Structure formats: structure tokens, C-alpha cells
Amino acid sequence: MPLEALAPVADDGADADYRWTLNFGPQHPATHTTLRLLLTLDGETVVKAVPDIGYLHSGFEKLGEHLDYNQYVTIVDRMNYISPVMNEIAWFHAVEKLMGIEITPRCKYLRVIFGELARVSDHLLCTGAAALDLGAFTAFLYGFYQREKIYDIFEFASGQRFHPSYFRVGGLTCDVDDAWVERVRDFVKGFGKAHADMTRLLNRNRIFIDRTRGIGVLSKEEAINRGATGPVARASGVVRDLRKDEPYLAYKDFDFKVICAASGDCFARFLVRMEEMLESIKIIQQALENLPGGPVSVDVEGKAVMPDQMSVYRSIEGLIQHFELVMPNRQWQPPVDEVYGAVESPNGELGFYVVSDGTGQAYRARTRPPSFVHFAMFPYLIEGHQLSDIVAVLGSLNIIAAELDR
């Protein structure tokens, strides 16, 4: 970063020389990953904050132009790595929209369950870590224990705990079995207690409330003007949830509430996330009880979906279909056009803008990352607050640097 960007508050002349500059990050426990803030402080009050990002930039969007529609799922997994499945849902939502594929009802329901589990795990880490940064360690451990169970559920279905890469164009890699459904039921049964434990530790915790209430206030107008989405916008009173407003997958079938708050501070964002977890659990329950039967992937005849291993090895149709999809000069033939598809990720609106030139690789695979948009408003939220409030605001925005920098 050039030095001119650091010399921010020279406006009021010589009086300002008592101000000092503090470098926050890129390696700091409260930034969780690598992001850097250059702060100009007046005593302990933040006068100006200049974020410096890009430490984790690894050219995901460039890679997206060189990998085919199925291969890129391993990269999108690594964007918001605390809820990777949600990135997969968003990517395939956009790709299937581009290709005009309508996935099967069972696949829709399973994607909903996986997505809501991912939302719960994201919110658990976000609220837990926000509390951890403010000194409340126990809630974080309760949250992380539940996250472990969600990892196990993912592993049981896909073989991978962290980055499942479980979805494919037109379906899933493999179906789940009854034992998996039982596992999810067990998790749902036990979750209420863990959630109540976390709530009791934090909701009436005097220190936690004092450090989050009235901090980093985002008004409704500013939230809209600055492009906030998801829990950050809903905590400011923007009643918007893509699951309700533009129902994708099977969200029309479920009964759930959109959780909103009015005050727009860190505490409101925390409360919105805590309540959203319970709504997600409600959705998971409904989806589990009404899980449709039938295939998980669209018909192989449609030439869009990768056939399963058995049919590749034992039938000529499966073998041909597999060949067609993996040979670089064949693959999919989507329309030559561009499309934007977005889903409600735990952090906000996660969208992909996919431009296709009719080949098996995207011509452009743009991510609309909620973290990036939310971190842009960080200087606005923090200026005028204390140095110690930085961790509270960072925690409440849930900035994931891998998604921020891509």
C-alpha cells in the first residue's frame, strides 16, 4: 500500500500530530485470517481506518475460466470455507440456470438440508468467534462442538469433512442413505440444547452486551446504499431474504421466518444470526420428514450429469456419457449467453455471474462475494469507535478472507 493512503487525516493541520498510526494485522488473532487495517488513532479512538486486502488473493476467478463446470466446484469450496457447501449450491445454482437444468425434487431437498446445515455451522462459528474475540470463550467451544457434528454429517455423505465437493451439475455425486438421515435427526434433536446453552451464555452476558450494543451501527438507508445483504442487512431492518423473495431450490415448501432486527448494531447482528439457526433447524426438520424419493441426479439422457461409477464401468451408455463430459473438446454445450444466479448464503447474497461461450468451461466466472461488499463498509462502521471495538465489528460482519480476496 502506498504511503499516501496512510496519510489520511492531515486536513486539520498541525494539531493532528498527536495522532498515531497502528497497523492491525495481517497476522492478528482477531482477524482470523489475513487482512490488514491501517488505523489512525486519537488516543484509543479510531479516526480513520484503511483496510488493505489481497493477502489471500489466489486468482479463483481466473481459475474458473480454465476449469470445467464440475471441476471448479473444488475451488468454490474454498471461498467461504466455514460453510463450503453453500458456495457449491450457489455455483451450481448459477450454472444450472445457465444450462436450463431443472434438478430432481430429492436433489432439491438434499441441497436444502446441506445448505441449512452449512448455515448453522457458519453462524455457530461466526457468533462463537465473535464472542471469543470479546473474551467469552465457552460459547465458542459449545458452538464448535456442534460444528464437529455437522462435519461428521458431511463426511458421512460425501467422504470429506471440510470441503465436501459433493454437488455436480444436475445433481449430487451420490445419494444419501437412511443412516445419514438418522444422523441428521440426531443432530437436530441435540441442537436445541446446545443453542440454548450458547444463548444463555451470551444473550444476558453483561460484558458481551456492553461491548456490542450500539457499536458499529448501520442504518437501513446506509445498508441499502452500501449493498449490504444477509444478516448484516436484516439486522438493520432490511426485510430481505432470497429464500423468501426469490425462492430457489425447494424453499417454497417450507415454513420459516425471516429474522430481522432494527437497531443495526453488532448485538443485533449477533441476535439475528442466533435466531436464524433455529429457523434453519426448522427447515431441516421439515425437509427431512418430507424427503422425496427418486433419483438424486437428472436423467443421464440429458447429457448434463456425470453418470455414477457403476454405470460407467458396467454399461456402454454410462461409459459414453462419462467420456462425453470429461473430454475437453466435448463436454457441455450451454447457450452462448450470460446469467447471474444468487442464493442466500449465511453471509448474505452469494451470486455467480457466469458468462458462457458455449464450451465446457465458463468464459467468465465472477463471484459476488458478500464478505467483500461488507468489508468495504468497515471504515464507515468503525470510525469514531474505540480500538477495542474493531474486533467486535469484524466479528459481527463475519469477514472470511478467503472469500474476500478469492
Add this chain to the structure above:
Amino acid sequence: MTHDETLGKLRERFGADAFTTSEFRDNKRVVVPAGRVTETLRLLKEECGFDMLFELTATDYLRYPDAKDRYGVVYGLLDTRAGTRLFVRTFVNDPDPELPSAYPLWKGADWLEREVYDMYGIVFEGHPDLRRILMPEEFTAYPLRKDYPLRGKGERHNFPVLTRAEG
């Protein structure tokens, strides 16, 4: 405001042949000339209720079938009350790809424009702080352009190295 009413407003202001519209799946799009972007965006924001800029990105159409222009820039607008979306597209060309900044209308455009500048070299006139955002500022190329190779041009080997003594 419905999509047809919005198009009506645009026609009323700029005439029917000043822009083209298209639709694909549920994406509704308007293509406007680069010189008219600010006017269009202002009209859409102030009179058609599009109060959020949720997306701003670009594409390099260098090797795109039947492309006439080099860079396409897309503004994704959202009306948070009605829940309608509209994509405003425009095209710019070398040697000086340049567009007016949308920052005066939506503060959310700040980092999005910086990213487009960083990745494609499209300059946004009137942006308060147009610097590279993801790439280091010593970097001279624009990595998402199609003539930039996937593995780079060896910049990583030429990054300035600070030794401990100098630091």
C-alpha cells in the same frame, strides 16, 4: 415498479432506440452506450426505485464469439422494496477503457469499481480512491484480461524483496 414501467421510463427519457433490452432466464438486461451510463443509472435510482447496487463487474470479450467490443461492464441493480433486479450493461474499448464512477450514486460501488480497475484496467472517472485492491500495487498487468496467461508472466519472481536489515 414493474420491468415494463422501468423500460417505459427509459424510453421516455432517452428514446426507444438509445438502448437495447434482452432477457435470459430471469435476468432482465438493458444495454446502454458508455456515454450514457451515469444518466441511466441516476434515472434508475431516483425514479425507478433501484436503491441497491448489488453487483458491478466486467468481462473481457477478447475471444468471445461474435463480440464487437473488448470489455463489457455490468451493473446489477436491485429494488429492495419490490424485489426486482435489472442488469445494466455497457461496453468500453482499448486503448483507454474509461467509465464514469457510480460512487456518487451508491457507496457500495467503491470497492467493486476498484476490483474491476485492478483486474481489467478500466478506469472509473470520479472514483475517490481508485487504487489496486487485490493485487500488489507494484503489479503492472491486469490479470483477468484474456491476454494475460493463467500462470502469469513471471511477476512473482520479480517482486521486490525486503531483507530484514532494510525493513
